[in-house]
Amino acid sequence: MPRPQDFPSPLRGPRTAARVGGWLGAAFLVCFATGLYSHLLQHPVAWLPLPTRPARLYQVTQGLHVASGTAAVPLLLVKLWSVFPRLFVRPPRAPRRLLGHLLERVSVAVLVGSCVVQLATGLANSAQWYPWGFDFVRTHFALGAVAAGSVLVHVAVKLPLVRAALEQRVEDRPERAGAPSRRSLLRMTWLSAGVAVLATTAAGVPGLRRVAVLAVRSGAGPQGVPVNRSAVAAAVTDLAADPGWRLLVRGPAGSTRLSREDLLAMRQRTAVLPIACVEGWSASGTWGGVAVRDVVALVGGTPQDDVTVRSLQRRGAYRESTLPAAWVARDDSLLALTLGGEPLHPDHGYPCRLIAPARSGVLQTKWLGEVEVVRA
Numbered sequence: 001m002p003r004p005q006d007f008p009s010p011l012r013g014p015r016t017a018a019r020v021g022g023w024l025g026a027a028f029l030v031c032f033a034t035g036l037y038s039h040l041l042q043h044p045v046a047w048l049p050l051p052t053r054p055a056r057l058y059q060v061t062q063g064l065h066v067a068s069g070t071a072a073v074p075l076l077l078v079k080l081w082s083v084f085p086r087l088f089v090r091p092p093r094a095p096r097r098l099l100g101h102l103l104e105r106v107s108v109a110v111l112v113g114s115c116v117v118q119l120a121t122g123l124a125n126s127a128q129w130y131p132w133g134f135d136f137v138r139t140h141f142a143l144g145a146v147a148a149g150s151v152l153v154h155v156a157v158k159l160p161l162v163r164a165a166l167e168q169r170v171e172d173r174p175e176r177a178g179a180p181s182r183r184s185l186l187r188m189t190w191l192s193a194g195v196a197v198l199a200t201t202a203a204g205v206p207g208l209r210r211v212a213v214l215a216v217r218s219g220a221g222p223q224g225v226p227v228n229r230s231a232v233a234a235a236v237t238d239l240a241a242d243p244g245w246r247l248l249v250r251g252p253a254g255s256t257r258l259s260r261e262d263l264l265a266m267r268q269r270t271a272v273l274p275i276a277c278v279e280g281w282s283a284s285g286t287w288g289g290v291a292v293r294d295v296v297a298l299v300g301g302t303p304q305d306d307v308t309v310r311s312l313q314r315r316g317a318y319r320e321s322t323l324p325a326a327w328v329a330r331d332d333s334l335l336a337l338t339l340g341g342e343p344l345h346p347d348h349g350y351p352c353r354l355i356a357p358a359r360s361g362v363l364q365t366k367w368l369g370e371v372e373v374v375r376a
């Protein structure tokens with residue numbers, strides 16, 4: 001077993017750890033807040049109404065979520081490197097000090113474990129790679145809570161040490177000839193975090209798409225919008241192309257079945273709205289169709305009701321979503337029939353899909369078969 005003094009680099013230690021830790025804490029805070037918001041959008045709670053505008057809100061917050069999570073990776077690596085020798089500190093002999101030591105070690109183990117797994121699975125998810133058997137969304141949420149709690153405990157415990165470390169200067173000159181200085185180590189760390197942010201978010205910045213090497217699905221797809229699950233993958237091709245397709249609309253005053261022609265004969269509206277996937281990619285389109293509120297009005301639905309939409313798709317987690325009343329009240333919450341002025345491509349949800357502002361992509365249900373008014 002090595003001992004702490006076997007790691008002689010003067011760049012490790014509290015001065016580096018405290019500074020990188022501050023940035024890491026900031027990245028975690030952004031990531032946690034945007035992640036919580038994304039979770040609440042998908043699992044709304046009645047006492048906490050969420051904003052329905054600006055339309056691009058989720059596009060921005062989820063972009064920040066993926067960018068801050070990616071930036072946290074190099075920050076966490078440098079932070080772990082800077083404290084690595086502490087792993088080999090011998091426990092004290094005195095029983096009371098030993099207890100304190102063990103508690104601190106356990107809290108650090110939970111902290112490091114949850115942060116590493118959280119960032120690794122999040123990164124894999126943003127790269128659309130799901131090599132595990134567990135439910136990603138649930139695990140990511142639960143682990144986020146564990147990570148947030150253990151970060152708070154850690155900051156509280158280390159505060160005196162952090163204060164002292166931040167009072168010490170960061171020198172520009174290396175302590176040993178030929179070695180980098182602490183200042184240049186920190187600069188390299190900020191730079192790596194900056195590159196990580198750019199590589200994930202630049203796809204959204206015109207002209208910078210080519211540097212967005214870590215961004216997935218940044219523009220390709222029929223009608224200029226990427227596709228996550230195609231009609232073939234969802235096994236809906238036949239049902240969606242059936243000329244006998246009707247949208248079943250159910251509400252307190254009864255039910256009705258509408259063909260695409262019926263829907264096209266109603267008042268048409270257009271809205272420029274993004275598809276903003278949880279994975280971080282997003283793309284805007286001009287959607288045309290009928291307002292959800294106009295359709296549910298046919299069966300006695302009002303803008304005070306929630307509306308659940310269901311897909312023709314038989315299996316899969318995103319076959320259904322519920323549009324809260326605040327969204328139903330908006331004219332740009334659409335049952336879309338067209339994208340960019342053309343009938344929806346089969347992969348974008350033909351014959352009819354939901355598209356609404358300030359919502360996560362997973363909630364923009366494609367290939368609708370049914371719309372139901374749900375009264376609270």
Ligand SMILES: Nc1nc2c(c(=O)[nH]1)N[C@H]1C(S)=C(S)[C@@H](COP(=O)(O)O)O[C@H]1N2
Pocket residue numbers: 225226227228229234275276277278311313316318319320347348349361362363364365366367
């Ligand atoms: N029925 C159904 N709708 C769905 C999905 C799905 O798997 N099934 N995927 C959702 C996800 S995760 C996203 S990001 C958007 C993508 O829409 P697009 O393929 O038109 O870009 O559709 C959503 N709607």
Ligand SMILES: [Mo]
Pocket residue numbers: 228276277278279361362
């Ligand atoms: Mo998505």
